[in-house]
Amino acid sequence: MERNLMKGNEALAEAAIRAGCKCFFGYPITPQTELAAYMAKRMHKAGGVFLQAESEIAAINMVLGAASTGVRAMTSSSSPGISLKSEGVSYIAGSDLPAVIINVERGGPGLGGIQPSQADYWQATKALGHGDFQLLVYAPASVQEMVDYVVKAFDRADKYRMPAMILADGLLGQMMEPVSFPEINPDAYDKSGWAANGHKNAREHHIINSLYLKPDELENSIVERYKKYDIIKETETEAELYLTEDCDILLCAFGATARVVKSAVNTAREQGIKAGLFRPKTLWPFPVKEINEAAKNAKALLSVEMSMGQMVDDIKLAINCSKPVHFFGRTGGVIPTPAEVLEEIKKIGGSL
Amino acid sequence: MAVVFERPHALIDVPTHYCPGCTHGIVHRILAEVIDEMGIEGDTIGVCPVGCSVMAYDYFNCDMIEAAHGRAPAVATGVKRTNPDKFVFTYQGDGDLAAIGTAETVHVATRGENIVVIFINNTIYGMTGGQMAPTTLPGQVTQTTPFGRSPQLAGYPVKVCEMLSQLTGTAYAERVAVDTVPHIKAAKKAIRKAFENQKAGKGFSIVEVLSTCPTNWGLTPLEAIKRLQDEMIPYYPLGVYKDVEEGVFPAEGGNE
Numbered sequence: 001m002e003r004n005l006m007k008g009n010e011a012l013a014e015a016a017i018r019a020g021c022k023c024f025f026g027y028p029i030t031p032q033t034e035l036a037a038y039m040a041k042r043m044h045k046a047g048g049v050f051l052q053a054e055s056e057i058a059a060i061n062m063v064l065g066a067a068s069t070g071v072r073a074m075t076s077s078s079s080p081g082i083s084l085k086s087e088g089v090s091y092i093a094g095s096d097l098p099a100v101i102i103n104v105e106r107g108g109p110g111l112g113g114i115q116p117s118q119a120d121y122w123q124a125t126k127a128l129g130h131g132d133f134q135l136l137v138y139a140p141a142s143v144q145e146m147v148d149y150v151v152k153a154f155d156r157a158d159k160y161r162m163p164a165m166i167l168a169d170g171l172l173g174q175m176m177e178p179v180s181f182p183e184i185n186p187d188a189y190d191k192s193g194w195a196a197n198g199h200k201n202a203r204e205h206h207i208i209n210s211l212y213l214k215p216d217e218l219e220n221s222i223v224e225r226y227k228k229y230d231i232i233k234e235t236e237t238e239a240e241l242y243l244t245e246d247c248d249i250l251l252c253a254f255g256a257t258a259r260v261v262k263s264a265v266n267t268a269r270e271q272g273i274k275a276g277l278f279r280p281k282t283l284w285p286f287p288v289k290e291i292n293e294a295a296k297n298a299k300a301l302l303s304v305e306m307s308m309g310q311m312v313d314d315i316k317l318a319i320n321c322s323k324p325v326h327f328f329g330r331t332g333g334v335i336p337t338p339a340e341v342l343e344e345i346k347k348i349g350g351s352l
Numbered sequence: 353m354a355v356v357f358e359r360p361h362a363l364i365d366v367p368t369h370y371c372p373g374c375t376h377g378i379v380h381r382i383l384a385e386v387i388d389e390m391g392i393e394g395d396t397i398g399v400c401p402v403g404c405s406v407m408a409y410d411y412f413n414c415d416m417i418e419a420a421h422g423r424a425p426a427v428a429t430g431v432k433r434t435n436p437d438k439f440v441f442t443y444q445g446d447g448d449l450a451a452i453g454t455a456e457t458v459h460v461a462t463r464g465e466n467i468v469v470i471f472i473n474n475t476i477y478g479m480t481g482g483q484m485a486p487t488t489l490p491g492q493v494t495q496t497t498p499f500g501r502s503p504q505l506a507g508y509p510v511k512v513c514e515m516l517s518q519l520t521g522t523a524y525a526e527r528v529a530v531d532t533v534p535h536i537k538a539a540k541k542a543i544r545k546a547f548e549n550q551k552a553g554k555g556f557s558i559v560e561v562l563s564t565c566p567t568n569w570g571l572t573p574l575e576a577i578k579r580l581q582d583e584m585i586p587y588y589p590l591g592v593y594k595d596v597e598e599g600v601f602p603a604e605g606g607n608e
Contacts, residue, residue: 022434023430023433023434025430049433049434051429051433053426053459054455054456054458054459055455057423057426057455057456058423058425058426058429058455058456058459059426061419061420061423061426061427061430061456062426062427062429062430062433063430064417064419064423064426064427064430065399065417065419065426065427065428065429065430065431065432065434066430066431066433066434067430068417068427068430068431069397069430069431069434069435071434071435073430073434087420088420088423091419091420095418196397196415196416196417196431197397197415197435197438198394198395198396198397198414198415198435198438199393199394199414199415200394200395201393201394202394205412205413205414205415205416206415206416207409207410207415207416207417207418208416208417208418209409209416209417209418210418211406211407211418
């Protein structure tokens with residue numbers, strides 16, 4: 001298969017087009033701007049729509065409009081911009097619409113910085129907007145995985161009629177790696193039962209809506225959505241388990257951080273420390289079965305994140321606090337080094 | 353016996369939630385009549401706002417989408433860009449269009465987005481119980497301007513047609529009223545023209561409709577009509593503010 005050297009942000013865009021994305025609405029923000037620039041060049045030739053919106057808020061609502069008509073639609077941004085989009089994401093979830101949202105994270109809070117971060121974990125997995133809802137969250141760790149998960153995000157968004165997010169970071173967005181594009185045949189999900197694309201006097205009118213003034217009706221709509229979430233939690237989790245079979249200490253990391261941690265795990269092994277790595281590829285749903293499998297022989301866990309510690313909460317919940325869970329993180333755009341992680345492993349190793 | 357006054361097909365036969373004397377019903381009806389007369393119900397997608405007309409999706413027989421507060425023009429843009437052969441309209445009130453959604457309003461116009469915006473100006477927030485709107489007149493008493501709107505404290509009203517007519521992308525901007533039969537007929541003509549503009553691809557069209565809110569104005573329906581005539585029309589003069597006959601884009605590649 002042909003392999004091309006591509007920047008992460010551009011690979012995300014190319015993958016989306018190949019996955020049948022017919023429109024992109026975005027607003028410039030570092031460090032994801034190459035994605036929009038690539039879309040501006042390519043989307044037109046692919047017969048789709050590129051439009052630079054007046055704001056992040058407008059962009060996500062343009063996605064809502066396009067998705068309402070049954071078209072595959074996407075927007076992308078970085079942390080501060082994702083906060084602005086949260087209103088629209090909540091409406092998309094509440095209207096049962098498929099859409100793909102990409103977050104190439106940077107440091108926060110506020111304007112923060114423009115260097116890589118994973119401090120939007122909570123936002124993505126717990127509360128990207130008001131109300132009871134979830135979105136699918138994929139955490140790629142390479143440019144190739146960015147391609148693969150964009151394709152999957154579009155598919156699953158359509159399958160479950162819900163928003164899906166690629167949670168990347170500035171490191172993945174800016175780096176170049178060889179990628180190959182799989183032959184993609186976007187599954188044709190039948191949207192004729194709900195899409196608001198003109199009834200042609202051939203059916204009842206369709207309404208795309210998230211307003212339910214009667215509490216019972218609103219509750220029922222949410223309960224139905226949560227039944228869907230239960231199926232997703234059962235069937236859609238994905239994780240990489242690396243050297244976990246006999247590990248004493250299980251490191252947990254996602255995205256670009258997992259690559260740093262893998263180096264540290266390898267060095268630890270060379271030095272006779274039985275370390276392993278659990279890398280969730282889906283952050284929601286969190287791979288609960290997988291982490292319990294990975295941690296079955298471990299005496300302690302160590303979550304490494306580019307934040308002050310967010311995923312670490314989910315790890316404790318997933319293993320029901322049955323083992324000590326430590327945390328090491330750098331934040332504000334600082335990337336942890338393998339040496340720092342190794343040092344943490346040794347610290348914990350001493351107390352095993 | 354011949355039926356001489358029928359419910360338009362584009363308007364669903366259900367009771368609405370509007371208050372007695374509210375003019376939303378008139379505007380709904382003339383909009384539905386235009387959709388019927390042009391035979392476009394099956395090819396029309398409407399976008400509702402947040403405000404009193406939030407549930408208009410239950411009243412219009414075409415496909416409908418409910419937008420977040422102020423975002424209807426962005427939602428309509430997403431619909432129109434991916435379905436350029438469909439008719440797309442938004443139906444928005446003054447708080448939605450001229451306060452929380454001002455950016456979306458200005459940019460949908462300046463892009464020359466080929467859609468129709470029906471803008472209900474009744475100088476008040478109706479759904480939330482009568483607070484100051486961006487169009488509330490100086491001196492007007494509302495729940496949040498209990499001593500009358502003071503320009504020093506709360507600024508001046510936004511004159512939407514005047515503002516949007518300055519933008520190159522606006523093909524058509526007209527302000528109408530629904531206080532009398534001749535005015536209602538003129539309002540319907542304006543809505544028809546806006547939809548014909550969309551059919552011809554001329555660019556952005558807005559019809560601002562001066563309307564009443566007897567409930568939150570604290571007036572009877574007849575007194576409300578009189579207020580519209582005596583106070584609103586002098587401040588918001590009726591008429592065509594912009595009409596670009598040839599459309600806002602050059603014939604070749606103007607949208608690229």
